[in-house]
Amino acid sequence: MSTAIAFLTRRKGGKFWHWTDIVTWVWLIGGLIVMFGPAVWLTFSSFKTPAGLAEFPPSLLPYVTQQVRVEGYEKPLPLFNAKLADGSTRVLAEVRRIGIVSQMVDPKAPGEIIKVRIGDREPVREISFATENYTQPFMQFDFFRYLWNSVFVTVTATLITLIVNSMAAFALSKYEFKGRNAAMLVILATLMVPLSVILVPLYSIISSVGLFNSLWGVILPTVATPTGVFILRQYMLTIPDELIDAARMDKASEWQIYWRIIVPLTAPALAVLAIFSVVWRWNDFLWPLIVLSRRELYTLQVGLSIYSGELNVQWHYILAMTVVTMIPVVLVFIFLQRFITTGIAGSGLK
Amino acid sequence: MAQPKPPSERPAAPQRHDWLSVLLQPVHLVMGLADYPLRYLQKKTGIGGMAAFFLAPNMLIFAIFVLLPLVINLIYSVTGGSALFLDERSFVGADQYRQIFDCTNYLDPMSCQEDAFWTAVGNTFWFVVLQVSLMILVSLITALILNRELIGRSFWRAVFFFPVLLSPVVVGLIWRWILQRQGLLNSMLYPLGFEPYTWLSDRTFAFAAVVGVSIWAHMGFYTLILLAGLQAIPKDLYEAAEMDGTKPARIFWRITLPLLMPNLLVVIVLALIKAVQVFDEVFVLTGGGPGTSTLFLTQYIYETGFVSLPRNAGLAAAASILMGLVLVVLTLLQLGIARKNENKGKR
Numbered sequence: 001m002s003t004a005i006a007f008l009t010r011r012k013g014g015k016f017w018h019w020t021d022i023v024t025w026v027w028l029i030g031g032l033i034v035m036f037g038p039a040v041w042l043t044f045s046s047f048k049t050p051a052g053l054a055e056f057p058p059s060l061l062p063y064v065t066q067q068v069r070v071e072g073y074e075k076p077l078p079l080f081n082a083k084l085a086d087g088s089t090r091v092l093a094e095v096r097r098i099g100i101v102s103q104m105v106d107p108k109a110p111g112e113i114i115k116v117r118i119g120d121r122e123p124v125r126e127i128s129f130a131t132e133n134y135t136q137p138f139m140q141f142d143f144f145r146y147l148w149n150s151v152f153v154t155v156t157a158t159l160i161t162l163i164v165n166s167m168a169a170f171a172l173s174k175y176e177f178k179g180r181n182a183a184m185l186v187i188l189a190t191l192m193v194p195l196s197v198i199l200v201p202l203y204s205i206i207s208s209v210g211l212f213n214s215l216w217g218v219i220l221p222t223v224a225t226p227t228g229v230f231i232l233r234q235y236m237l238t239i240p241d242e243l244i245d246a247a248r249m250d251k252a253s254e255w256q257i258y259w260r261i262i263v264p265l266t267a268p269a270l271a272v273l274a275i276f277s278v279v280w281r282w283n284d285f286l287w288p289l290i291v292l293s294r295r296e297l298y299t300l301q302v303g304l305s306i307y308s309g310e311l312n313v314q315w316h317y318i319l320a321m322t323v324v325t326m327i328p329v330v331l332v333f334i335f336l337q338r339f340i341t342t343g344i345a346g347s348g349l350k
Numbered sequence: 351m352a353q354p355k356p357p358s359e360r361p362a363a364p365q366r367h368d369w370l371s372v373l374l375q376p377v378h379l380v381m382g383l384a385d386y387p388l389r390y391l392q393k394k395t396g397i398g399g400m401a402a403f404f405l406a407p408n409m410l411i412f413a414i415f416v417l418l419p420l421v422i423n424l425i426y427s428v429t430g431g432s433a434l435f436l437d438e439r440s441f442v443g444a445d446q447y448r449q450i451f452d453c454t455n456y457l458d459p460m461s462c463q464e465d466a467f468w469t470a471v472g473n474t475f476w477f478v479v480l481q482v483s484l485m486i487l488v489s490l491i492t493a494l495i496l497n498r499e500l501i502g503r504s505f506w507r508a509v510f511f512f513p514v515l516l517s518p519v520v521v522g523l524i525w526r527w528i529l530q531r532q533g534l535l536n537s538m539l540y541p542l543g544f545e546p547y548t549w550l551s552d553r554t555f556a557f558a559a560v561v562g563v564s565i566w567a568h569m570g571f572y573t574l575i576l577l578a579g580l581q582a583i584p585k586d587l588y589e590a591a592e593m594d595g596t597k598p599a600r601i602f603w604r605i606t607l608p609l610l611m612p613n614l615l616v617v618i619v620l621a622l623i624k625a626v627q628v629f630d631e632v633f634v635l636t637g638g639g640p641g642t643s644t645l646f647l648t649q650y651i652y653e654t655g656f657v658s659l660p661r662n663a664g665l666a667a668a669a670s671i672l673m674g675l676v677l678v679v680l681t682l683l684q685l686g687i688a689r690k691n692e693n694k695g696k697r
Contacts (some may be wrong), residue, residue: 020598027378031395031492034566035512043535047526056546057537168408175401181556183405190416192681196627196648197674200663201422202415202432224411254400255388261383283517285630286648301499301519305634310521315527322523329515334485337508340515344574 025319028200039326046319047129051314062130065123066349070110079124081102082116090123094118116154119330143321145296146303150282153218153299154328158225162270170262171233184233190226192338195287203290217291222281228273231343235263235269269343272343282328301324423674426667431662438665446668454647467669469642470650477561477646478625485565485572486618492569493576494606507577511570521567526550529559553643556636562645563630568624572617579613580606612691619684623677647673 041060041295044052048062067076072094077093082089082104084170092114104114104123137143172184203212203220211217239262247257263270285301292298298306304325308318332340392400397560422436427446446527452463459468513521528534529549529628536546549555591601607614629648632638638645638653647669654665 020498027491028509029494031506032509033572036531038528038534038566039512039516042524042527054532056532057540058534130500164407164411166403171401171404173403175397177398177401183409186409186412186417190412192678193416193420193674194623194627194677196629196651197418197670197677198416198423199651199670200418200426200667203656204422204426204436204663205414205419207434220411221415224408224415229391229408253389254397254404255381255385258404259385262363279515283519285517285519285633286652295653301517303370304523305519308526308634309637317525318523322520325517326520329517333508333512333515335513336626337515339572340502341511343505344571 036056040080042319042327043323044313046316046323047131048133048316050314050316051129052130053319060335061269062129063125064130066126068107070105070107079107080116080121081124082114083120084114084116090177092121094121095140110331130316132323133316137317137321139191140296140317142296143303143324144299146298147324149215149297150300150325153215153284154278154281156215156279157219157223158274160219161225161228161277162274164223165225165228166263166266166270167258168229169236169266170258172229173233173236174239174241174262187226187229199290200287204292212293213292213297215292215296215297218284218288222284225280226275228277231273232266232269235266239265272339274344275332275339279329279332279340381542397591419538423667425673426663427671428664430664434661434663435683442664446664449665450668450672464665466642466645466654467650470645470647473557473628473643473648475630476557477628478622480561481564482618482621483620484612485569488497488565489569489572489576489617490571490614493580496577497580498575499521506670507574510573513567514570516567517568518630519634521563522631525566525631526560526565527637550636551640553640556640560628563635564625564628565620567631568621572621575617575620576610578614579610583609614692615687616684619680619687623680625672625686626676626680659691 021259027223044060044062045058049064052059052062052064066079068079069076073095077095079091079093080088080102082102090106091105095103095105095113095345097103097118100118102116102118103111104116104121106114172180172187206212206217206221211220243265244257245259247261252260283301284299285305288299288302289305290304300321304318304321307314307321388400388403391403396400426439427438427445428441429436430442430445431439433439446571450464450467453468454461456462459465459472462468493508496503496510516524531546531548536544536548540546550559586599587605587609589608593604596604627648628646629652632644632646633649638649651666651670651673654662654669
């Protein structure tokens with residue numbers, strides 16, 4: 001144990017703890033709690049029943065009052081620890097409550113009714129995960145539809161992004177032609193034009209080509225990402241031109257050079273772009289909110305925001321849907337976070 | 351901007367599994383078949399034509415969905431009426447802009463005809479100032495701490511990065527859940543003697559919450575860039591300073607901060623550009639309320655153009671052009687800084 005502590009508290013150079021070390025660890029541990037805590041709290045909450053959610057102060061784990069079936073009573077009865085008049089405590093089941101008096105029975109001997117003041121009883125609680133929060137929305141709210149729409153938009157947009165961006169990056173990195181710099185400049189300039197600036201005209205274009213209320217209307221405007229072209233072009237510039245010349249010598253067509261040589265060699269950069277694109281498209285909100293106005297077309301993000309904006313928020317379902325919406329990005333975070341962080345640190349682009 | 355890395359630093363190529371190659375079989379087939387017509391095209395147009403062919407899809411999408419909207423936006427902003435299609439709209443000149451700028455006192459949004467727009471401008475201004483300054487400060491502290499000799503640095507870096515990946519809708523819902531009446535915040539304050547409070551119905555707190563939540567959601571991204579900048583500072587500078595017995599505070603002000611300045615400037619401008627457009631998290635968290643206390647520019651544009659009846663596309667377009675001008679100025683600033691950094695690197 002002492003060696004473990006020595007290991008954890010060791011410092012380079014064998015110096016004693018400096019106040020900055022304490023600040024460092026307070027900051028890091030605090031960060032751990034602040035960054036993960038909210039999502040963890042939400043996930044635990046999503047397993048609570050509506051009654052459990054209404055409790056205050058709330059518990060971390062989802063507790064419910066234990067119930068038993070008692071002979072002679074149709075419905076299962078809640079169990080309580082009741083303090084009796086003689087001072088002893090017994091586990092009793094509540095039959096009904098009248099005012100401040102609760103009528104209880106002993107589950108083993110249900111004949112006799114015992115009257116207990118409600119202040120003298122405490123519910124017997126057990127941990128129980130309300131998985132119906134997850135299964136019910138699938139049947140009640142077209143939740144499966146939203147999930148499918150989100151998956152469809154994300155996968156399709158990412159595939160098109162990869163193809164379209166890599167073709168453009170190939171042209172911009174491996175061909176000499178007039179207007180190449182102008183094209184590159186136009187692409188970089190579009191970084192300046194965020195969605196919120198062109199909301200109205202983009203909507204009118206989408207409507208006039210008949211893509212309003214269509215998932216393609218969500219997908220198409222997003223696929224030609226300037227960031228993607230930029231990342232891929234930078235990577236392709238490092239591929240030696242001799243490879244291409246050799247392929248041309250062997251009578252390979254330009255298309256074959258692109259597909260057989262450039263794309264496989266660009267795989268690492270393509271992987272980074274694919275991860276980025278999946279996260280972007282999965283998280284997109286404002287544009288789908290505008291393009292999709294029919295319920296059966298909503299993506300998860302739009303569906304979630306619409307349901308959570310209703311007057312009577314059904315929090316137990318909303319929380320479960322939020323957790324499902326988080327799953328893909330949490331998976332990306334666990335397994336692919338390294339690619340994203342190196343991608344950002346390397347290019348400074350998000 | 352980025353420089354291509356030497357091969358050893360690149361992320362490793364994903365391993366080629368068998369199922370992957372099976373999955374790719376049909377793709378290869380399609381791409382192989384596409385070669386026949388494309389070979390014909392190449393024969394007709396030459397290699398230059400092929401370059402155009404590769405560039406075309408991307409540029410076409412740009413033209414239709416980015417450049418064309420920019421032009422149409424201008425047309426919208428000088429036409430009036432509630433029609434969506436341009437041929438049904440009448441020319442009104444600068445009326446939309448005149449309506450926006452129709453104020454008796456420019457410092458008081460309520461004296462303007464479009465009071466919602468000016469409220470949104472004011473809110474956005476304060477949001478940008480508070481959010482960017484606090485977030486950069488927190489990111490800088492975090493980056494400095496992560497740059498120390500630390501056990502499990504990549505783990506800690508990931509910890510601060512986690513919220514960046516969450517969708518804005520999820521971020522908004524998480525915090526709405528925590529700040530509601532029976533939420534986590536109230537239940538932590540309850541034992542200390544505070545009565546439960548509906549935080550998001552309080553104008554001041556709602557604004558503070560919006561600022562705090564957006565810092566929470568985005569600081570990891572900026573921490574990452576600043577950390578990369580810190581790690582690029584040559585170690586021997588620190589060693590030399592330490593040898594001379596320089597105090598840590600002096601090392602920070604004289605070595606770390608000046609050498610980090612280029613990165614810091616880029617990060618500040620990037621954060622400014624993002625902050626001006628704030629929308630998604632806030633829309634889910636507060637919906638712009640209570641009242642108009644968290645109404646920001648993008649939400650104003652969205653509501654004017656798409657939600658309020660009659661829709662006023664012209665006014666929304668005019669407002670978005672004004673916002674676009676601010677963003678262009680900021681982006682040019684960023685490009686200028688980046689260029690200056692690049693030149694410095696060459697010298």
